[in-house]
Amino acid sequence: MSEVPSLPMPMPMPAPDACSRPYWDGANQDVFRFQRCRACGRAQFYPRSLCAHCQGADLGWETAAGPGRVASFSVIHRAPLPAFASAVPYVLALIDLDEGVRFMCNVLNCDPATVRIGMRVRLCFQARPGSTQKVPQVEPAES
Amino acid sequence: MGKKAIISGVHDTAVGALPESTCMSLHVEAALGALVDAGLKLSDIDGLLTAYSFTSPQLMLGGVFGEYVGLHPKVNASISMGGVTAGLMVHHAASLVKAGICRHVLCVTGDNRLTGMGERVQAALADVGHPQYEQPYGMSVPAAFAMAAQVYFHEGWLNGEHLAAVAVNQRVNAALHPQSHLKKPITMDDVRKSKVIASPLRMLDCCLVSDGGAAVVVSAAQTARDLPRRAVELLGIGEGHTHEHIFAAPSLVDFGCKESAATALAQAGLAHADIDSAHVYDCFTSTLLITLESMGFYGRGEAGPAALAGEFAIGGRFPVNTNGGLLSYGSSGAAGGMFHVVEAVRQLRGECAQRQVKDAEVALAHTLGGIFSGHCSIVMGRL
Numbered sequence: 001m002s003e004v005p006s007l008p009m010p011m012p013m014p015a016p017d018a019c020s021r022p023y024w025d026g027a028n029q030d031v032f033r034f035q036r037c038r039a040c041g042r043a044q045f046y047p048r049s050l051c052a053h054c055q056g057a058d059l060g061w062e063t064a065a066g067p068g069r070v071a072s073f074s075v076i077h078r079a080p081l082p083a084f085a086s087a088v089p090y091v092l093a094l095i096d097l098d099e100g101v102r103f104m105c106n107v108l109n110c111d112p113a114t115v116r117i118g119m120r121v122r123l124c125f126q127a128r129p130g131s132t133q134k135v136p137q138v139e140p141a142e143s
Numbered sequence: 144m145g146k147k148a149i150i151s152g153v154h155d156t157a158v159g160a161l162p163e164s165t166c167m168s169l170h171v172e173a174a175l176g177a178l179v180d181a182g183l184k185l186s187d188i189d190g191l192l193t194a195y196s197f198t199s200p201q202l203m204l205g206g207v208f209g210e211y212v213g214l215h216p217k218v219n220a221s222i223s224m225g226g227v228t229a230g231l232m233v234h235h236a237a238s239l240v241k242a243g244i245c246r247h248v249l250c251v252t253g254d255n256r257l258t259g260m261g262e263r264v265q266a267a268l269a270d271v272g273h274p275q276y277e278q279p280y281g282m283s284v285p286a287a288f289a290m291a292a293q294v295y296f297h298e299g300w301l302n303g304e305h306l307a308a309v310a311v312n313q314r315v316n317a318a319l320h321p322q323s324h325l326k327k328p329i330t331m332d333d334v335r336k337s338k339v340i341a342s343p344l345r346m347l348d349c350c351l352v353s354d355g356g357a358a359v360v361v362s363a364a365q366t367a368r369d370l371p372r373r374a375v376e377l378l379g380i381g382e383g384h385t386h387e388h389i390f391a392a393p394s395l396v397d398f399g400c401k402e403s404a405a406t407a408l409a410q411a412g413l414a415h416a417d418i419d420s421a422h423v424y425d426c427f428t429s430t431l432l433i434t435l436e437s438m439g440f441y442g443r444g445e446a447g448p449a450a451l452a453g454e455f456a457i458g459g460r461f462p463v464n465t466n467g468g469l470l471s472y473g474s475s476g477a478a479g480g481m482f483h484v485v486e487a488v489r490q491l492r493g494e495c496a497q498r499q500v501k502d503a504e505v506a507l508a509h510t511l512g513g514i515f516s517g518h519c520s521i522v523m524g525r526l
């Protein structure tokens with residue numbers, strides 16, 4: 001039996017659709033775009049074809065300034081997929097951006113043991129090997 | 144209204160590693176067992192509700208099962224809502240018999256999750272989470288549930304000792320059940336020193352993966368006098384659905400269980416204090432404690448200390464998960480929640496032997512799907 005050469009397992013990457021393309025294109029330009037409803041004024045994550053609060057269809061795009069805080073987090077020691085096995089321990093977090101939207105990402109560029117709820121963070125954009133798509137991430141605000 | 148729904152029969156199969164089992168064999172065993180328990184023939188069943196299978200995914204599981212056993216029901220549906228599914232099946236079955244559409248609805252679940260997944264485990268795990276907004280970040284199910292636990296830890300409402308007390312109590316209970324998956328005693332220290340999976344959750348805070356199946360028959364109450372067993376009445380059923388993905392949860396502290404429990408209790412005309420035994424979805428130790436607080440059985444920060452004080456023990460003030468739950472009895476996909484329903488019924492019938500809660504007259508079964516996403520609370524009582 002000949003050995004199958006082991007290829008590095010790629011991390012799952014998003015497949016942007018018509019609705020989310022501005023968001024993912026934004027990430028490639030190092031901006032975090034989110035929608036705000038012109039009828040009720042609510043900001044929402046993730047991009048949708050309607051406002052999930054009032055069902056209005058008149059949505060505008062805005063750009064987050066960058067700062068936010070950790071709403072909650074977990075340090076993952078057992079990866080769900082082989083692609084993340086070499087990354088453990090890594091931080092999965094829910095981030096509240098100052099504009100009022102919550103999203104999930106990793107907290108990069110810090111010791112996972114230092115992450116706390118309420119910790120101030122700022123957006124950064126991570127390039128992934130083998131992909132032209134960057135993903136929104138955060139890092140500690142003071143680094 | 145005015146019509147009542149009862150649970151006329153229940154059955155759970157062996158659980159654990161059952162290498163000869165298949166999704167269909169577990170369905171058949173659970174279903175036939177529940178029919179025998181109810182004193183019914185297959186031809187008495189006019190409604191069939193099934194869930195879903197990971198090991199043998201089907202476009203129409205209800206059609207496949209009906210064909211296999213030779214059942215031609217008047218109503219047939221398969222519900223796929225993760226861990227909350229078993230509760231939803233009972234809810235829909237109750238609606239069907241109360242509306243006079245069916246007399247006897249068979250709700251059957253089962254999957255050989257432990258031995259039947261093979262290489263598909265990875266594919267199934269990869270499907271969890273939003274493909275664009277969660278999967279790229281390496282989200283795991285324990286980590287998603289840990290988001291709520293972490294808030295409770297941060298606020299000082301929960302700690303590792305509290306979680307460990309839940310795991311230890313449920314293992315003690317599982318040891319009293321003749322067919323539970325894990326009976327080996329564990330200590331607080333075992334839990335506290337088990338490997339961290341996703342902080343603050345450790346290996347022994349996580350539920351099992353088991354092969355197994357369970358079924359219940361929901362019947363119109365007017366059939367009860369013909370049945371061999373003491374019937375259990377479905378007094379109130381409520382659901383609560385707030386989100387799918389944890390980042391979209393309106394709160395990390397309270398969830399849809401608050402509404403589902405309030406609805407079920409109000410329908411039953413009962414209060415929290417009337418529940419004699421609780422059978423609450425426990426995919427993680429923290430899930431149980433958070434759900435109990437959010438449902439209002441305990442005040443904020445009180446469920447953990449209650450677990451530590453032994454209140455959840457079979458002889459305690461508020462017996463919880465007397466069969467050992469998903470943590471120690473078994474967890475087999477949608478059957479995990481159905482095990483809770485079956486145990487609740489057995490408590491009310493007084494069939495639990497060493498696990499019997501004294502004078503159990505009203506029980507709660509609660510199932511949960513997604514990441515605290517969908518909830519179903521069922522209040523039942525002796526007829």
Ligand SMILES: [Zn+2]
Nearest residue numbers: 037040051054
């Ligand atoms: Zn709106």
